[in-house]
Amino acid sequence: MLPAKPYLQSVCIRPDAEVDYDTYPHNIPAIRDMGRMEFHPDVTFLVGENGSGKSTLLEGIALALGYSPEGGTRNFSLSSAGSESSLHEVLRLARSFRQPKDGYFLRAESFFNVATYMDEVGYLDGYGGKSLHARSHGEAFMALLTHKFEGKGLYLLDEPEAALSPNRQLAALSAIHQLVEDKSQFIIATHSPILLSYPHAKIILFDGTGLSEVAFEDTEHYAVTHDFLNNYRARLDRLLDQD
Numbered sequence: 001m002l003p004a005k006p007y008l009q010s011v012c013i014r015p016d017a018e019v020d021y022d023t024y025p026h027n028i029p030a031i032r033d034m035g036r037m038e039f040h041p042d043v044t045f046l047v048g049e050n051g052s053g054k055s056t057l058l059e060g061i062a063l064a065l066g067y068s069p070e071g072g073t074r075n076f077s078l079s080s081a082g083s084e085s086s087l088h089e090v091l092r093l094a095r096s097f098r099q100p101k102d103g104y105f106l107r108a109e110s111f112f113n114v115a116t117y118m119d120e121v122g123y124l125d126g127y128g129g130k131s132l133h134a135r136s137h138g139e140a141f142m143a144l145l146t147h148k149f150e151g152k153g154l155y156l157l158d159e160p161e162a163a164l165s166p167n168r169q170l171a172a173l174s175a176i177h178q179l180v181e182d183k184s185q186f187i188i189a190t191h192s193p194i195l196l197s198y199p200h201a202k203i204i205l206f207d208g209t210g211l212s213e214v215a216f217e218d219t220e221h222y223a224v225t226h227d228f229l230n231n232y233r234a235r236l237d238r239l240l241d242q243d
């Protein structure tokens with residue numbers, strides 16, 4: 001039998017698309033030179049400096065798949081702030097013959113809006129029966145991972161660690177692994193060295209030269225965190241030196 005995963009195999013800019021490299025989003029170096037991004041069947045991490053284009057590409061993929069720019073499931077149509085780029089119109093997605101049975105697009109910055117919408121429509125069963133507003137941001141995200149995500153899904157997450165304590169990041173890693181074992185695929189933009197350590201994954205670095213694959217221990221996230229925690233007194237002395 002052919003493997004069902006990855007649901008999403010690759011993404012590239014349509015070769016025949018007419019794009020303006022002087023304006024957003026095609027003026028972002030990683031987008032301009034992205035070539036073809038091949039996804040891992042389990043987890044693909046997007047890493048790179050702030051402003052390197054991770055959210056722009058994740059949003060483009062989500063819109064091309066039919067999600068609202070504000071995030072949520074594909075059934076939710078939230079009004080958007082209208083700030084989304086036109087990238088989705090020129091993306092070519094290669095997909096598996098088999099559709100995922102579940103899916104979610106999480107934008108950290110508009111999770112509040114999704115929670116409000118869910119309160120309004122009384123749609124809380126999938127989230128453990130309690131308003132997401134009545135939980136902390138981290139609790140709400142964990143409720144999403146453990147109650148709402150059903151498996152056999154394609155999940156797009158933008159910096160999910162923003163809300164999570166280190167312990168919760170470990171719990172999130174375990175929840176993600178269970179979903180992966182249940183035939184799910186994730187694409188996750190993150191700065192979290194804890195999440196990036198997940199072994200069934202591929203890490204794609206966004207930088208001035210486009211996209212490239214990088215090993216966990218070669219990421220800046222690993223190197224900087226590792227070095228800082230091992231030498232924090234000396235690093236602080238240098239960082240905070242007023243002279």
Ligand SMILES: Nc1ncnc2c1ncn2[C@@H]1O[C@H](COP(=O)(O)OP(=O)(O)O)[C@@H](O)[C@H]1O
Pocket residue numbers: 024028048049050051052053054055056057083084085
């Ligand atoms: N709606 C927009 N219009 C114009 N420029 C934007 C817009 N959204 C983001 N940008 C710019 O595009 C670049 C990439 O942003 P983004 O994809 O959010 O980066 P990342 O998620 O990697 O931090 C940044 O320089 C940002 O200022």
Ligand SMILES: [Mg+2]
Pocket residue numbers: 054055056158189
């Ligand atoms: Mg971002």
